[in-house]
Amino acid sequence: MVPPAIAPRRRAPLDRRRILEAALRLIDEHGLAELSMRRLGAELDVQAMSLYRHLPNKQAVVEGVRDLIFTELAQLRPAATEEESWDAGLTAMARAFRGICRRHPHALVLFATDVDRAYAASSSFYEPTLTSLVGAGFTEDDAADAVRIVVRYVLSSELLTAAVTTTPNPLTNEEVTRLGEQRPLTGHLVRSLRTRPPATLEDPGFALIVAGLRARLPSR
Amino acid sequence: MVPPAIAPRRRAPLDRRRILEAALRLIDEHGLAELSMRRLGAELDVQAMSLYRHLPNKQAVVEGVRDLIFTELAQLRPAATEEESWDAGLTAMARAFRGICRRHPHALVLFATDVDRAYAASSSFYEPTLTSLVGAGFTEDDAADAVRIVVRYVLSSELLTAAVTTTPNPLTNEEVTRLGEQRPLTGHLVRSLRTRPPATLEDPGFALIVAGLRARLPSR
DNA sequence: ACCTGAACACCGTTCAAGT
């Protein structure tokens, strides 16, 4: 009845899932550019070369992380109910999608590839909105276009915002004044950049798209 | 009357402008990720270390390239005429802006920073469109928002498109069929990804924004 | 004044070797 001699284990054994979760953690915290095989190894208390036992190369790591996020989106679900109007449903979908974008701002570039798999992996997320659009009188084609345009709008806006938020070297007040004398309306626009930052334009921009869709809806 | 002895020169002397133009050339041809100080040196028949005589570091190279493109945009001018309607002018502006995006797809990320300087450097490009919007009855604020929303829409769409265009591992027909059985409308959407690729959605999406703006215009 | 060679601290990845 000697208990089996278990070697004291310093750490959990490496596996694909643990590696990918650590990679997502690193990306969320420090950005995609900071992800290196050596750092990822260090995060897991392992030499970088050990990772190659479980994943063929760095690209495979990045793709694995992307799939992890797709799965997360599928879990989400806009609070769309049956009686909800099509525009409220579309808005809820856009907000939820934006939510997941903002949880992983550094990983957004990964959303741009394998779009068909992204929609398929998160079909439970998209289907209610599409149903409500078709119920409101849009054709299946127009409903698909509407959802795709909205998803593209949110994703690309977030991508742009995530690309850079800082303006390291802003125009001085004198420069803005001089611009305003030469081109008054562009001067006004540049001043508006300060009072209304990019983030405050995303909802108005989205509202324009919805208004455009409404104008296009066959009168009931 | 001895002619001054001119040492035979293997190459033009290095200067900031020549370096930046070579960098833009490399970015346009091979992408931002492929730009390295060593490659840039090689392109100019010089050791990488020589570049540091003219530019403090790699970031300065990248910022210099961005300014080069801003200047290029300022030269452009939408063919807006006085009698043109506001929506035709806005559309022309969007098309011209998209044109410059497509000339430097690999450099698009650089557009996301120093937005105020970008508008100021290209004010001659934006002012006519803004004038036409205000002439049509939009307030200065609404005109500024309209232009900013459109510029953001075009830039972010192009950014998303440039991020990745390939789908290395597309869904098989069986996978799409199975999806269609479970979620018919998402299935339809995924099928539409093939018949109507992303590029064909940019103009409809932009048309929705214009339609939304029109709905918002105070009735004359 | 302008360019370079050697060096440092980083990459991703391969491969033979350790346990």
Add this chain to the structure above:
DNA sequence: ACCTGAACACCGTTCAAGT
């Protein structure tokens, strides 16, 4: 079976040295 050390070909950048 799983992990590692040494090595290779790359980075950006510094600094003392060459012309």
